[in-house]
Amino acid sequence: MTGRVTVIGLGPGDDALRTPQADAALAAADDLIGYGPYLDRVRPRAGQRRHPSDNGAELARARLALTLAAEGRHVAVVSGGDAGVFGMASALYEAVEHGPASWAALDIDVVPGVSAMFAAAARVGAPLGHDFCAISLSDNLKSWDTICRRLRAAAEAGFVIALYNPASRTRPWQLAAAFDMLRTVLPPTTPVVFARDVARPGERIAIVPLGEADAAEADMRTILLIGSAATRLIAREGRPPRIYAPRSAQ
Amino acid sequence: MTGRVTVIGLGPGDDALRTPQADAALAAADDLIGYGPYLDRVRPRAGQRRHPSDNGAELARARLALTLAAEGRHVAVVSGGDAGVFGMASALYEAVEHGPASWAALDIDVVPGVSAMFAAAARVGAPLGHDFCAISLSDNLKSWDTICRRLRAAAEAGFVIALYNPASRTRPWQLAAAFDMLRTVLPPTTPVVFARDVARPGERIAIVPLGEADAAEADMRTILLIGSAATRLIAREGRPPRIYAPRSAQ
CATH class of the missing domain: 3.30.950.10 (Tetrapyrrole methylase, C-terminal domain)
Known part of the structure; x- marks a missing residue:
């Protein structure tokens, strides 16, 4: 089984501003990783593991996501707003560049969102x-x-x-x-x-x-x-x- | 009946990147106004009037929207991406500022979107x-x-x-x-x-x-x-x- 990481922009807060693509990516994940208050916005789903973390722990979050994906799991990393705007997407690729070569071979996708x-x-x-x-x-x-x-x-x-x-x-x-x-x-x-x-x-x-x-x-x-x-x-x-x-x- | 204008960002193209808030606003409209190719992305709905226009006709589009709203209609103006980023939201308010005072009293809302x-x-x-x-x-x-x-x-x-x-x-x-x-x-x-x-x-x-x-x-x-x-x-x-x-x- 091939692991993957999807970095997902949840939008600014209101569920009505979260895209269907974000919802689908959240539903397909084995593991959810993110800053606690952002994870709280995602409805729990049976069989999914949740890994909330504190603010400021971006690189640790990114490395955890890549480690789990390297074990074959489908990992969703959530950000508020758009994940590419001062969100987790940049931290994820920073971890890839400075991590083991196997991480660069993983499937990594970003789902854009409505920014704050x-x-x-x-x-x-x-x-x-x-x-x-x-x-x-x-x-x-x-x-x-x-x-x-x-x-x-x-x-x-x-x-x-x-x-x-x-x-x-x-x-x-x-x-x-x-x-x-x-x-x-x-x-x-x-x-x-x-x-x-x-x-x-x-x-x-x-x-x-x-x-x-x-x-x-x-x-x-x-x-x-x-x-x-x-x-x-x-x-x-x-x-x-x-x-x-x-x-x-x- | 009080008219209103809602300026809606449709997202970059894929329906999976259009928000539920945009879908709801589109469904509630009597009139749809926008650049033709953007209007083509919106599923036709019985009873709705569609007003496609050419590229570059932003102010004419804005004035049409405000004129219809002043008649009591619910008007949706659509943009690609986010309507506030080089989209119709700015043209709409430009028309309001330079139009009759009654236009400034209308309900005008913007629904943000995922930008290109x-x-x-x-x-x-x-x-x-x-x-x-x-x-x-x-x-x-x-x-x-x-x-x-x-x-x-x-x-x-x-x-x-x-x-x-x-x-x-x-x-x-x-x-x-x-x-x-x-x-x-x-x-x-x-x-x-x-x-x-x-x-x-x-x-x-x-x-x-x-x-x-x-x-x-x-x-x-x-x-x-x-x-x-x-x-x-x-x-x-x-x-x-x-x-x-x-x-x-x-």
């Missing part, structure tokens, strides 16, 4: 409607200098910015520093979206001007969308505003 | 696994200078680049010019993915080094992924290679 930034964008209008970028603010694996350089380059070139991993207990000051830097490049009226638990129970979405954005409002379950100077805000009487990126933004 | 770049990335590994950006190469609505400036800024700052709308009959030279410019910034070994008709019949995927990338291989049904200097390639005996973006890429 797309779900957040949909809630507030169309803020990613022109050129945009996605940046992880975590300096656990790359330097803070690299992150600042990318943020500045993106803002100066007119990209809308989706910001992943804006804050955590061990990274308390980075988002405020990022806001300070961005305020030197972008107008204070630039809309910033704080989207917490998007498409999950307790979802909370706020749009604030960059000049008033408070880093303390973000945590590890928050994703941010930072507009460009071209981002437009449509006020609506008695309802939350909508923002969008004009397709023509220079 | 995520589907293309999944096919070749995890090339979007660190900071990345999405750029439309179309200079129909923005200047070529703006596009070049963004491409250069992204490559210099170490972003992986997903390139939408790389070529068409009326835009024949732009991609070759983009490759020429990128070759002054990135190593010639940088992997470039040409993904044509991804997740659709006839799908064709190729990974070539930037130094050998031929713009003539791309058309309007192609999406490109251009690695960073950090992108890794894993050779596999007798099988296509895999590429991935190390999470630690500086």
